[in-house]
Amino acid sequence: AIALQLKNASLQYDDASALQVINSARQRLSRTLSYDVDIELSDGRARLVQMVQDWAGIAVIELELPSGDFGTAAQWKTTALIADEAIGNSVRSGGAGQISMQVAVQETSLVLTVTDNGMGVSSSAKGGLGSAWLDINAPGRWSRESTPAGTTLTVEITDQPG
Numbered sequence: 001a002i003a004l005q006l007k008n009a010s011l012q013y014d015d016a017s018a019l020q021v022i023n024s025a026r027q028r029l030s031r032t033l034s035y036d037v038d039i040e041l042s043d044g045r046a047r048l049v050q051m052v053q054d055w056a057g058i059a060v061i062e063l064e065l066p067s068g069d070f071g072t073a074a075q076w077k078t079t080a081l082i083a084d085e086a087i088g089n090s091v092r093s094g095g096a097g098q099i100s101m102q103v104a105v106q107e108t109s110l111v112l113t114v115t116d117n118g119m120g121v122s123s124s125a126k127g128g129l130g131s132a133w134l135d136i137n138a139p140g141r142w143s144r145e146s147t148p149a150g151t152t153l154t155v156e157i158t159d160q161p162g
Helices: 002-010 015-034 037-042 044-054 073-092 129-137
Strands: 060-064 098-106 109-116 142-147 150-157
Touching: 044 060, 044 073, 044 098, 073 098, 073 109, 073 129, 073 150
Parallel strands: 060 098
Antiparallel strands: 098 109, 109 150, 142 150
16 A cells, blocks of 8 residues: 555655655554554454555545454454455556455354455456465355456455365
8 A cells, every 4th residue: 555655656746745645655654664563463353444544545445344253363364364465456456446345254254355346357367376375275265256347355264274
């Protein structure tokens, strides 16, 4: 998110607008660096909320979380890692400006659904590192549907590897 902000600043035609974008990126980077990474990753639920703030001004992200205390710390950490990758892909590769993230509870699993309004993924496109990671860590428990109007990624997150 910060890299995209700085790229946008370089495209500004007036110094005041560029400075505003740079200062915003500086504040976010400072906040990110001062935040303990171990704490951030151990509380995946809080990390999801932070992502909405991190991407503000770049993409509008709607987040829907289940009420109550469901899922394990490991499931929430994995959910946050997947969501972070999905948002980055949506914005960088798909050009999305609106993203919806929903986490639902299904028996003993969390189900993450990320939907964007990007340009979609070509059916002939090769899977990237994110797809390979999902194939290893959630085989048969993830799907991606893409149209020219956007993409939806759905992943079931369990505590069992593979």
